[in-house]
Amino acid sequence: MGEIFYLDFKNDNSGKVQIDEPIGYAEMDFNLQQKDKGYGRDISFSGGEAQFNFVDYRTHYLDKLLYFNHFYGFESKVDLIISQEGYDDVIAELDFASAITDEFQYFKCKVIQQSSLQIIKRRKSVKVDLFSNKDIDGNPIMPLVPENMLLLNKPTFQTSIWQQTSQYDFGLRSTATEKYFINPAQNITQSDIDGTETPFDIEQQDFEGMQYLEATTNLKKITIKLNGCSGIISRDTDNGGTGYIAFQLVVAYGATFGNFREEKILTSALIEASHPYYSLPHTDYTVTIDNMDRGDKLWIGYYFRLEETSLFGRLEAFGYMNLESIKITAESSSYNSITPSFRLIDVMKQVVKSTSGLEVTAPRFEAGGEFYNNRLINGNFLRNALYNTDGTKKPFYISLEDIEKSITEMNADHEINSNGDIFFGIEDDFYTTYESGFFDNTQFSEMTKIFNPRFSVNEFSYSYKNFQALKENEELNSADNIHGESKYVFTNKMVENKKEVSIEWVRDAFLIESNRRKAIEVSTDTASQNDDTIFAIDTINTVGDMEFTESSFLQHSFDANTNKLILRSNGEVNFRALGIFPGSNFSILAPDNNAGNYTVEANAKSQGSTINDIVSNTSLLLIRTSPGIIGDNNNGERVTKYIYRLDDAVVPFTNYTNQEFSSIANLNASEKYSNLRYSIGRNINTYYQSYLATCNLYHKTDTIKNTWYKNNGKCITTYRGVTIEESKSFVPINPILSPFMYDNIVFANVEFTDFIALQNSIRSYRGYIRTIDNNNRVIKVYPITMKYEILSKELTIKAEEKYEPRTMTINTSAPFILINNETYVNKIDWELRDNKVFIFDKRRQLLYNGVFFNNVSINGALTDDVVEFKNRMKLLE
Structure with missing residues (x-):
């Protein structure tokens, strides 16, 4: 046949020896098999069931095989090499675990694909710690080094609601000057806005007690709706009283009571002798506030000032007041924060290298590819909880199976390349326009043409496994999630199959944000249910240094011994999560008495800790760099407004938001929305268009109809000229395959060398096979399975038909x-x-x-x- 055979003994490095053809080789067949629900193809020998026989009466090095079987057992590593001049060697491995021998005259065992290629499949579900300096087998490997990424805060629209339970009847009295404040809306029914409060009593004599909100985040676009305001006020006097009643409905806000940033008087009246009766008709009021800084407070109430002008008289006010509900909506913005991250392609390479020692080929994921700037983090990274209490790094676990279950997002898969690399690509890459082989010696007598079950579907669903679920009373205009679930139905009525795409990693900006905020609010030794959840973030290179203005409640302490200022947080802000490092420029803003420019210095090493807290989570050590004097007379606790700066060399990546989007509609805070380029609608349009077009070929002018989209199906975005409305029904185009497949296509008289060349071409270029049928028609197919029998020289394939247009x-x-x-x-x-x-x-x-x-x-x-x-x-x- 022209083949030359070798055995390569690896355990003791004794090397390669030439042998006679193994008994059973002629009956062996070569197999190529596509994944059942994927695109990648795998090769094997007789489906892994072929058994070779090595005997003492041929040059089979039987003694050596028996020696290995005895001393190394099922861990023996012996390759069978089949060599053909001018072609790459075919390499198999003897499966000693299946060996049968009399330890004298014969040694029988199965052959499997080269172990390094098989092991990637065997270990697909094995979790790899990306921080480990050893691979799965204990060999040294370079651990991945995370790089900092800036995650801009994702503003969220939040709502708090207070309701009145019953009409409030009042009676107020004054013999001089008395102030009263009334607000019957005290029952909190929704409290999404952090810092939502309610007064202790409906009626108070101090407006400060009418506090309804203390902002714990920066709030913007605040709308306050006071619904069902009504009441009656009657003036009465006793003992010769002659006073008057001043009445107002007041909304005020500011950092401290009495020092309001703004006071809004919505209605007012003067009830006096000439007008002793006042009726407030049922009225709704709306107040808008541009912004409230972190620490600002909000007060709401009816204000009564009773002024008795006579010396001995008494002024009285009787009646009732209603304020049926208060509804506040606001855009809540937290601190920006940094998080360590890994580039997706680096993770793919590390997982493959650690489990199998193989290399990765993935042009679309490498530099210059469309997926290159995707970065992965887990819940611990998102919370900046990298270390255990003993100073060791918390592991970052991920498996090839985890990656495989997530890259379905872009309709991608992986397979073993002809050169032994692991290839990652999308659907287009597994069905190329390259002609891998042509055969004219075809036997069509047993061939059958049937419909491909992959395309005989009437429903298509695409969903992310994890996303922020809507709360029961969620406001519609805040249901902005575009990384949830979507379902389509075809016009196809005669089939019942479904195609379901489910993605493991998280893209949802809301779930990312809710976990990101824990980096600021939760200490690093607190566990989260999302610690090991994988988040995928689309990023862009950080361009230039950045500065951010924030306000926090901080304690100022001057250290006279070192002439340095210490700022401490009560845990509301995590300085390290903000990205503040030694050497960072830091400014305290006026009117604070410590206003000026500073440089951040490293804090002392925490006692008993193995981690050098160069910047503590809750304290900063500052050296003043601008003229001015600081001293302990400025010590104290107060809301402090400050500017901190991030160096792009320290934080080289930023989450990708609305860059290159020419228009965005029906999406709140789009300028801060992560993963816009990977919305459900855009992913389907970009990566599943061809598949859906084949499913729809018998109704190719009909739309596939969106029947379900959770949550923001009306979001419309235009990126690089392509406009997507998330839940819009559409007509898919550009099919790659027809809905047909062929079984039992037999190519006769195929030489072994031609088969090997075809197999290598399909695994390298992933092209199609062309042949001519009995009706002189061209058939182009992509193989699902290929079986080559050495003895008969027959190649039998099962394949999907390439779509050929009528133009x-x-x-x-x-x-x-x-x-x-x-x-x-x-x-x-x-x-x-x-x-x-x-x-x-x-x-x-x-x-x-x-x-x-x-x-x-x-x-x-x-x-x-x-x-x-x-x-x-x-x-x-």
């Missing part, structure tokens, strides 16, 4: 002629029969089935004149 394009871009954007020729060999154009390869075999000449465009031009068409084609001969 043709010919372009004459020098130096080649390009047909249908896939086939290059130097000149065209063609015929026109019955007004159909037939094009042949250099062996005079059909390249394409006939296409009516008026459906053939030459350099973009069509013609209905057959003479003109012939003349133009002759120029291409």
Whole structure:
């Protein structure tokens, strides 16, 4: 047959020896198998069931095999190498675990694919710690080093609601000057806004007691709706009273009571002798506030000032007041924070290297590819909880299976390349326009053509496994999630199958934000249910240094011994999570008495800790760099406004938000929204269009209808000229495959070398096979399974049919002629029969089935004149 056989003994490094053909080799077959629910293809020998026999009467090195079997057992490493001149070696491994031997005359065992290729499958579910300096087998490996990423705060729209339970009847009295404040809306029914409060009593004599909110985050676009305001006030006097009643409905806010940033008087009245009665009709009021800084407070109430002007009289006010509900909505903005992160392609390489020692080929994930800037973090990273209490790093666990279950997001998969690398690509990469092989010696007697079950579907669903679920009373305008769930239905009525895409990692900006805020609010030794959850973040390179203005409740302490200022947080802000490092520039803003510019210095090492707290979570050590004097007379606790600066060298990545989006509609805070380029609608349009087009081929002008979108299906975005409305029904285009598949296509008299060349081509270029059927029609197929039998020289395949349009394009871009954007020729060999154009390869075999000449465009031009068409084609001969 021309094959040369070797055994390579690896355990003791004794090396490669040439042997006679193993008994059983002639009955062996070679197999290629596509994943059941994927695109990757795998190769094996006789499905892993072939058994070879090594005997003492041939040059099989039986003694050596028996020695290995005795001393190394099922951990023996012996390769069987099949060599053909001019071709890459075929390498198998003897499976000693299946060995049968009499320890004298024979040694029988199965052969499996080379262990380094098999082990990647065996260990697919094995979790790898990306921080480990050893691979799964205990060999040294370089651990991944995380890089800092800035996560801009994702503003969230929040709502708090207070309701009145019953009408409040009052009676107020004064013999001089008395103030009263009333607000019957005290029952909190929704409290999404952090810092939501309620007064202790409906009636108070101090407006400070009417506090309804203390902002714990920066609030913007605040809307206060006071609904059902009504009441009656009657003036009465005793003992010669002559006073008056001043009445107002007041909304005020500011950092401290009495020092309001703004006071809004919504209605007012003066009830006096000439007007002793006042009725407030049922009225709704709306107050808008541009922003409230962290620490600002909000007061709401009816204000009564009773002024008795006579010396001995008494002024009284009787009546009732209603304020049926207060509803406050606001855009809540937390601190920005930094988080360590890993680049996706680096994670893929580390997992593969650690479990198998293999390399990765993934052009779309490498530099310059569309997925290069995707970065992965887990819950611990998001909370900046990298270390255990003993100073060791918390592991970052992820497996190849985890990656596999998530890259379905972009309709991607992986397989073992012909060179032994692990290849990652999307659907287009597994169904290329490359012709991997042509066969004209085909036996079609047993061939069957059936519908491909992958495309015989009537429903399609696409969902992320984890996203922020809506709360029961969630406001509709805050249901902005575009990384939830979506379902479509086809016009297909005669099939019942479903295609479901489920993605493991998290893209949802809301779930990212809720966990990110824990980096600021939760101490690092507090566990979270999302500690090991994987989050995928689309990023962009940080351009230039950045500065941010914040306000926090801080304690100022001057250290006279070192002439340094210490700022301490009560835990409301985590300085390290903000990205403040030794050497950072820091400014305290006026009117604070310590206002000025500072440099952050390293704090002393925490006692008993193995981690050098260069900047503590809750304290900063500051050296003043601007003129001015600081001293202990400025010590104290107060809301402090400050500016801190981030160095792009320290934080080289920032989450990608609305860059290159020309328009965004129906999405709140879009300028801070993470993963916009990976919304459900955009992913389906970009990565599942071809698949859906094949499913829809029998109704190709009909839309596939969106029947469910959770949550913000009305979000509309335009990115690089492509506009997507998330839940809009659409007509999918550009199918790659037809809905048919072929079984039992048999190619006869295929030489072993030709099969190996075909197998390598399919695993390298992932192209199609072309053949001509009994009706002289071209069939182009992508193999699902291939089985090559050495003894019969027959190649049997099961395959998916390549979609061929009923049109043709010919372009004459020098130096080649390009047909249908896939086939290059130097000149065209063609015929026109019955007004159909037939094009042949250099062996005079059909390249394409006939296409009516008026459906053939030459350099973009069509013609209905057959003479003109012939003349133009002759120029291409």
